[in-house]
Amino acid sequence: MAALEPDTVRTYRQAAEMFGVSERSMGSWWRAYRSGGREALAVRRIRRPGPQELISDEERGTPFQAMADYSPEELLIGGPLWTRAAVRELIRVVTGVVMTERGVGKWLRRHGFTPQRPARRAYQQQEKTVRAWLEEEYPAIAARAKAEKAQVAWADQYGLRSDTAPPGRSWAPKGRTPVARANGRRLRVNVMSDIASRGALWFTVFTGRFTAKVLTGFLDRLARQAGRKVHVITDRHPVHRSKAVRAWLYENTDRIELHLMPGYSPELNHDIATARFKNEYASKT
Template identity: 70%
Template sequence: MRRLVPAAQEDLRLRVIAALESGRVGTYGQAAEMFGVSSRSVGTWWRAFQAGGRQALLVAVRQPRAGVGELLNDSARGAVLRAMRDCTPADIGLSGVLWARASVRALIKLVCGVSMTEQGVGKWLRRHGFTPQRSARRSYRQQPEAVRAWLEEEYPAIAARAKGEKAGLVWADQCGLRSDTAPPGRSWAPTGHIPLVRVNGRRFKVNIMSAVASRGALWFTVFPGKFTAKVMCAFLDRLARQADRKVHVIADRHPVHRSKAVRAWLDENAERIELHLMSG
């Protein structure tokens, strides 16, 4: 019934009433079965027709209204949505750092004094353009303005220098690797059967230093223990030898990258390697 346009809904109600009036059907249940509607709806329409005639059928069914399902006015709704866009739950005194339906429900109760079910909160969020998404990790110390300035001003200058010198340009970073870490992402599997990834019970961990060029060339080294200036210098030396030309390396502001030993090595090898540290 709700999938029909208003004119078709009115026509269906009139046909149901005509069937009852003519005696073709004797009960609400028979009319409901014949026309594919609910007995409750048939009874509502019949009583409305008896009380007010055909015109009453136009108001016998609840008409859609603007903002159906809305319990919050424009001001309250705007305050809740702004808080979700700009803050985490912990920022405003709630628990957690991610907005789940439970925390949004608590926020609505806190700001507006309105109680909603978690299911209702989910529908409300989707209605206003919010969907559940995987969160991106970002350091709370990151300075967005400095990052933007670096990308718009410093990086183009570095790329231009590398091109003018016919040098390589690579991005470098380091990370840890564990033997028992399951691969990231999701795997398709039959419903109710969780996919398994078998890992080695003998756990071990190593570190990786890598550098990748814009066209996909990759250099890396795997090492146990801590990331030190000695490891960094050895990697840069091998990178320069294998690239067979000068290389501009872009890296973050890790303490090792800024250490005296690394700076000294870079001064001695300025014709082979140049290190650029990102801002922010």
């Protein structure tokens, strides 16, 4: 304001050009200075108050305790894991507050919750062997299948149990692994499936043990339903390498070929993980 006081400049425009600001700002500053002095020009930073908690401290403990004691399935509001959608419904039922799923996520993080995967056992993987198989053996299999106008498919078998923790994430206090309650009756079935490179799926469900008879019966149906030769890629399960299976494959070479992947690759369940092999290889070719 010193430039205006001794009449160094006569208009707001001249002062604005001198200090490199807008004429409007200069006028506002000058009026503030004339009415309140230099103190009126001090910048006052006013922090905007954030949105208040829609859920009071007293109400907040109820959904947290429910999440600790029950699963959404037990409360009939969702599946076995505490997802944002399930927590949103719990809050609505318990407190009457309606929140968006995004808001629920922010609210949970604010109070020390994080989405966590259930603990799982790590399996050893020989990365060099897997890489060599991916870069050398698999391209050879794919080339043979193309020349023979055959199908390439990835196979695996696994068990489904009623007392197994479901896959996914469940919200829980940070540092405290969530627990998914399971049925104590331990119902179980076994599944063998085969996924082709372009998404075709074949599967069978059985309650007994996985044996050579089960495998060869599945492969026989697979060849019939595919309508052409199939190159099946799978893990090194003992049944896959059994004498009975090798004898069956020898007699059905024109219909089925079995290719075994390296040990511990890429994960315990190949049906889910082998797509990454295919996608990674396809991105390089």
